[in-house]
Amino acid sequence: MKARIGKWIESTTGGETVRAYVPHPLPPEPPVDLVAFSSxxxxxxxxxxxLDGVTSILPSPALFIFMYVRKEALLSSQIEGTQSSLSDLLLFEADEIPLVPLDDVQEVSxxxxxxxxxxxRLRDxxxxxxRLIREIHDVLLRKGRGASTQPGEFRRSQNWIGGVRPSRAMFVPPPPEHLMQCLGDFERFLHEAQGLPxxxxxxxxxxxxxxxxxxxxGNGRLGRLLITFLLCAENxxxxxxxxxxxxxxxxRPHYYDLLQRVRSHGEWEQWLAFFLQGVIETANQAVQTAHEILELFEEDTKRVQTLGRASSSAAVVHQFLQNHALxxxxxxxxxxxxxxxxxxSALRHLETIGIVKEITGKQRRRVYAYNAYLAILRRGTER
Incomplete structure (x- = not known):
């Protein structure tokens, strides 16, 4: 598969000479035999x-998306090393002080x-x-730690992945003088890849x-965002x-290894199998999660109705908690x-029937958690 492997070019960065990699344009040549992947x-x-149809069974599709986007934001940022939890993010959005450095929560936000x-922008x-990728990157890094790393601008210097210095890097991407050619080829692929599923x-x-x-x-986070953007852009x-x-x-180790094997050995087939399996597993998990959330809300709505005269205001607050679990x-x-x-009064009634729990123990600025809902959303996000 040597024809699939890009060029290695010497590049100087940080006073060191390293071997940087310039990939061939997509799609891979020789092409991947998609018949073998038809199943x-x-x-x-x-x-x-x-997954696309499951939102139609939910009483509030926007609610599911609202919370699921937050879970994804948290997980994607955790891959990059942030220490936020879902509770930290929700506290931040509720104007409370989270339990980790604010920069970590700002990255998730x-x-x-x-x-x-x-x-x-896509819907418009x-x-x-x-251009849109640059705009999204600007929003992604405008506040917090990334604000000093040229948000919205393609790099003009050499970067590297892994290792404290270029000569110890796991991988060195294309030198800056090759960057725009690579990006131009990438954009053409996005617009012209006819015939590929x-x-x-x-x-x-x-x-x-x-x-x-x-x-x-921000490359890792933006690269993961592009997966969702592409699927939405192409309906x-x-x-x-x-x-x-x-x-x-x-x-994670297997994911990084497969990315590297594509670069070093042209093993697109192994990567594609991994990616497709991930789509199947992830979509099925999301459908299951949607059903669990729906069942929880229905059960808790019935419990709220047992509160008698207090049920009216409690129901309003319960609905609010579905968008604000903290x-x-x-x-x-x-x-x-x-x-x-x-x-x-409504929160006290909801606490009495076990739907919410006050988590600070304080008398002022008390924070209430919709614990059963949070437990469903937290899966996989534990630090």
């Missing part, structure tokens, strides 16, 4: 179809903003292009983007409901335009 491709597309921005008819095109594009590594920071998914970060996190009475009162005493 996996069919299974992946069926799983995506079930940036990811959510970048996802929402990119999808909004803007093509998935280098979208799921295969997405698998190839993810590896190529990670190999080019066009920014000084495989109507909503952003597929996220592979948990699959990549669970199989909240304070002040936040809920403000959002719902209810008095704080009314919300406090």
């Amino acid at each position: 996996l491709i069919e299974q992946a597309n069926l799983a995506l179809g079930r 940036n990811y959510i903003a970048a996802m929402e921005y990119g999808l909004r 008819g803007f093509p998935l292009s280098l 979208t799921i295969v095109k997405t698998a190839f594009a993810h590896v190529q983007f990670e190999t080019i590594h066009p920014f000084l920071d 495989v998914l109507r909503e952003p409901t597929l996220y592979l970060s948990l699959y990549f996190k669970t199989h 909240t304070t009475s002040g936040k809920a009162a403000s959002e719902l335009a209810l008095s704080e005493p009314t919300v406090n």
Whole structure:
């Protein structure tokens, strides 16, 4: 498979001379025999179809997407080393102080903003292009630690992956003088890859983007975002409901090894099999999660109805908790335009029947958690 392997070029960075890699344009040549993958491709597309349809059975599709985007943002950021938990993120969004450095939570919040921005641009008819990728990157790194690493600008210097210095790196991406040629070829592939199933095109594009590594920071997070953007841009998914970060996190050493084997040995087949299996597993897990959330909300709604006269305000607060699984009475009162005493009373009733639990033990600025809901969402996000 030597024809599939890119060029190795000497590049100087940090006073050291290293071997940098310039990939061949996509698609791979010789081409991957997709007939051999027909069963996996069919299974992946069926799983995506079930996932795309599951939102229609939910009383609030936007709610499922709202929380699922946050879980993906957390997992993708954890792969890059942030220490936030789901509770930290929700506390941050509720204007409470999380238990980890604010920069960690800001990175997760940036990811959510970048996802929402990119999808909004795609829905407005803007093509998935280098320009849009730069815009998304700007949102991703505008606040927090990444603000000093040229948000929204392709790099003008050599970077590397792994190792404290270039000569000890696991991998050195294309030198800056080759970067725009690589990116131009990448954009052409996004627009002109006719005949390839979208799921295969997405698998190839993810590896190529990670190999080019066009920014000084944020490449991993943006590369994972591109998976969802491509599937939505080509109408495989109507909503952003597929996220592979948990699959990549669970199989992290194997994931990195497969990326490297594509570069060093042209092993696109092994990567494609891994990616398709990840789509199948992840889509099926998301469908199961949606059903579990639906069942939980239905069961808890019935419990709220047993509260008698208190059930009316408790039901309103319970619905609010479905969007804000961690909240304070002040936040809920403000959002719902209810008095704080009314919300406090509702939260006490919900606590009595075991739906929420106060988690601070304080008398002021008390924080309430919808624990059963959080337990479903937290799976795989534990630090």
